[in-house]
Amino acid sequence: MLTPDGRYIVVRGRLWRAADPHLDPEQRQTLVDALMAARRGVRAALAGGDGEALRAARADVHAAKVALGERGEVWWTDGAPDLNRRRIENTPYAAWWSLRGASAD
Known part of the structure; x- marks a missing residue:
């Protein structure tokens, strides 16, 4: 809610x-797609026990969430x-x- x-x-x-409601819908979708891909990367790295890949995937999740406005500086x-x-x-x-x-x- x-x-x-x-x-x-x-x-x-x-x-x-x-997410920042001021994002262009296409830009927002691109960022959501990147976030979902990064989350899949986290899951794969966890399953494979690959610590380096896990760190990289988590960094990608964070970057996508910052770009969406869900982390980092507030958008209001x-x-x-x-x-x-x-x-x-x-x-x-x-x-x-x-x-x-x-x-x-």
């Missing part, structure tokens, strides 16, 4: 930064802090979340 301001998705009661410009990975009940979104009900997650 996306927060009202579109900055985060909520997964099991935790905030995760959403109003100075609001980054609440990524925080429990929603410990954030300014707590009241909104409680109105959604327990089944909203």
Whole structure:
């Protein structure tokens, strides 16, 4: 579920930064494709026990997530802090979340 301001998705009661909505749709898809390929690389490196390939694949995951706006500098410009990975009940979104009900997650 996306927060009202579109900055985060909520997964099991935790905030995760959403991708930058200002990305061009084609650019966003290219980055999502790169992220999925990098995640497959992580899985393959883990299965093969290849530490060097694992480090490289994880770096590729990180780079794709930064490019998408999910990590690194925030994509919004109003100075609001980054609440990524925080429990929603410990954030300014707590009241909104409680109105959604327990089944909203």
